Amino acid sequence: MKQINLESKILGSNELLARKNRHLFEQLGILVLNLMSSPGAGKTTLLERTIEKLNGRLKLGVIEGDLYTDQDARRIEQKGVQVIQINTEGTCHLDAAMIGQAFADLQEYGQLDLLFIENVGNLVCPAEFDLGEDYKVVVLSTAEGNDKPLKYPLIFYQSRAVVLNKIDLLPYTDFSLERFLQDLENINPTAQTFMLSGRTGQGLAEWTGWLLEEVNRKKQGTAREP
Amino acid sequence: MHEVTLMSGILDTLRENARQNGITRISRIKLIVGKFSMALPSSLRFAFAALAQEGLFQEAWLDIEERELHCLCQDCQREFGPQSSYCFVCPDCNGQHIKILAGREMLIDFYEGD
Numbered sequence: 369m370k371q372i373n374l375e376s377k378i379l380g381s382n383e384l385l386a387r388k389n390r391h392l393f394e395q396l397g398i399l400v401l402n403l404m405s406s407p408g409a410g411k412t413t414l415l416e417r418t419i420e421k422l423n424g425r426l427k428l429g430v431i432e433g434d435l436y437t438d439q440d441a442r443r444i445e446q447k448g449v450q451v452i453q454i455n456t457e458g459t460c461h462l463d464a465a466m467i468g469q470a471f472a473d474l475q476e477y478g479q480l481d482l483l484f485i486e487n488v489g490n491l492v493c494p495a496e497f498d499l500g501e502d503y504k505v506v507v508l509s510t511a512e513g514n515d516k517p518l519k520y521p522l523i524f525y526q527s528r529a530v531v532l533n534k535i536d537l538l539p540y541t542d543f544s545l546e547r548f549l550q551d552l553e554n555i556n557p558t559a560q561t562f563m564l565s566g567r568t569g570q571g572l573a574e575w576t577g578w579l580l581e582e583v584n585r586k587k588q589g590t591a592r593e594p
Numbered sequence: 595m596h597e598v599t600l601m602s603g604i605l606d607t608l609r610e611n612a613r614q615n616g617i618t619r620i621s622r623i624k625l626i627v628g629k630f631s632m633a634l635p636s637s638l639r640f641a642f643a644a645l646a647q648e649g650l651f652q653e654a655w656l657d658i659e660e661r662e663l664h665c666l667c668q669d670c671q672r673e674f675g676p677q678s679s680y681c682f683v684c685p686d687c688n689g690q691h692i693k694i695l696a697g698r699e700m701l702i703d704f705y706e707g708d
Binding site (some may be wrong): 492 | 595600604630632690704706
């Protein structure tokens, strides 16, 4: 009988590929955001509105993760930005290998300023898979209830920014903004919080303002490198 | 159910390592899974039963050690364990620079075999 000590990370091979992606994004000076939410929180609509505001000012690209369809990619394509569809065919999350491949398929990827990765709608599994992004961003909608940070703490813990979407529906729900902000403050006290409505456009300017700042920060960071 | 993906990665690692070490029967596999990870031990066991079909794993016992969340406040150096709900603010000084010392692990610790 032999005992063989491995102490090997279960996600070690994904981490390796994520580091490779991150290094490439760093070299090219592209800000990469990994957008995560439950199904129906409004990720694609938020992307459509964001593209309308920023297209022309920034060179944008989108990688769309979806179980089976290309509906979201078509919606993004109509807005006039480059988009690559990944169909995971049942897999509940994107991984670093899928992103490396999809990124290489984007035309003119070297010219991008900002790349959005729209993850598969799921608050559990995507949280464990590093894609090489700069920031994870979690989108929650008021209709889902204020208890989500407590129920899915890891995804909220890891996110640099939290978008509370469908804020226009707030008066028609039992969503407690106070409880939500308190729970979020405990789990992730340094997260940037945006409250907006993808449908009405309310609060969108703060979000796009933050994106512009972060794109600049990334470019300056890259410029300082040898 | 990303536990199926995780388990299939674990089995690939074990197959490759067993081949390199001339091991044909694994008797025990020890994993360490933090409680602040999104991998459920029961789902890992289910995936193991479904995926580990060949002779190498026929007699293998899957042992999963769960680790509690344990944090360090980098402002006042106090260490603290899990609280009633997840809270990454120091219970002593309200510091926000919290480092997770344990609870995020997902490791293959070791395996035994002949």
